[in-house]
Amino acid sequence: xxxxxxxxxxxxxxxxxxxxxxxxxxxxxxxxxxxxxxxxxxxxxxxxxxxxxxxxxxxxxxxxxxxxxxxxxxxxxxxxxxxxxxxxxxxxxxxxxxxxxxxxxxxxxxxxxxxxxxxxxxxxxxxxxxxxxxxxxxxxxxxxxxx
Amino acid sequence: xxxxxxxxxxxxxxxxxxxxxxxxxxxxxxxxxxxxxxxxxxxxxxxxxxxxxxxxxxxxxxxxxxxxxxxxxxxxxxxxxxxxxxxxxxxxxxxxxxxxxxxxxxxxxxxxxxxxxxxxxxxxxxxxxxxx
Numbered sequence: 001x002x003x004x005x006x007x008x009x010x011x012x013x014x015x016x017x018x019x020x021x022x023x024x025x026x027x028x029x030x031x032x033x034x035x036x037x038x039x040x041x042x043x044x045x046x047x048x049x050x051x052x053x054x055x056x057x058x059x060x061x062x063x064x065x066x067x068x069x070x071x072x073x074x075x076x077x078x079x080x081x082x083x084x085x086x087x088x089x090x091x092x093x094x095x096x097x098x099x100x101x102x103x104x105x106x107x108x109x110x111x112x113x114x115x116x117x118x119x120x121x122x123x124x125x126x127x128x129x130x131x132x133x134x135x136x137x138x139x140x141x142x143x144x145x146x147x
Numbered sequence: 148x149x150x151x152x153x154x155x156x157x158x159x160x161x162x163x164x165x166x167x168x169x170x171x172x173x174x175x176x177x178x179x180x181x182x183x184x185x186x187x188x189x190x191x192x193x194x195x196x197x198x199x200x201x202x203x204x205x206x207x208x209x210x211x212x213x214x215x216x217x218x219x220x221x222x223x224x225x226x227x228x229x230x231x232x233x234x235x236x237x238x239x240x241x242x243x244x245x246x247x248x249x250x251x252x253x254x255x256x257x258x259x260x261x262x263x264x265x266x267x268x269x270x271x272x273x274x275x276x277x278x279x
Contacts, residue, residue: 048228048230049225050225051223052222053222056226059193061193061230062257064258065256090181091181095176097177098188124195125192125256126257
């Protein structure tokens with residue numbers, strides 16, 4: 001009740017609230033293609049995605065798993081990375097910050113990617129995936145003739 | 148006894164140590180203590196054995212994982228950048244109980260495992276009680 005009262009009376013707070021409300025709405029709708037900073041802390045695995053001229057490159061940071069245990073699927077423009085990581089060790093736990101357990105991460109990608117041209121490689125705890133664009137999506141150089 | 152064990156554990160981040168560069172990523176760690184050995188695991192994805200630097204300076208243990216910077220190629224649009232191209236760095240304070248000479252490090256699939264054994268004199272000794 002008091003908060004509501006302040007909200008209505010204070011013009012600065014009011015404007016600021018409206019701004020954050022708008023921003024929240026803008027970035028929430030876009031899931032999973034959300035803003036760079038909108039990923040909650042502790043999301044596992046963290047990913048980097050870049051769009052290049054002829055495709056997209058995805059790096060998923062999944063240290064400490066076996067390459068064969070990661071399940072990667074691409075369906076309806078969504079890339080799913082699934083797996084399990086066990087971090088348990090013997091002894092008294094003094095600190096436990098590393099992710100442990102099952103994980104799934106779905107990354108929404110735009111249309112025009114070729115599902116037959118996906119490559120995945122796991123090295124030093126990084127799963128690197130590349131997906132090529134369909135031929136017609138690639139930028140083409142058009143030669144200009146002098147007449 | 149419990150208090151003594153507590154001291155042996157590398158548990159405190161040191162603010163005395165200057166990080167090599169501003170804006171490093173602090174890697175998550177797990178620390179376990181089992182009898183006479185403390186084991187530390189750190190997630191350092193993308194860091195190869197060659198790019199890892201583990202140092203012990205007096206009572207400070209420093210872990211520095213260099214990463215290949217340079218994914219800022221031209222014509223690239225970044226959609227997600229949750230792990231920016233920065234180094235991993237973290238420092239810990241270790242107690243006197245840790246035997247500096249016997250610390251070992253292994254790197255496997257981007258996970259650093261540090262084994263920190265305690266010195267002989269701090270190991271718990273078993274005293275046999277004779278029944279006479």
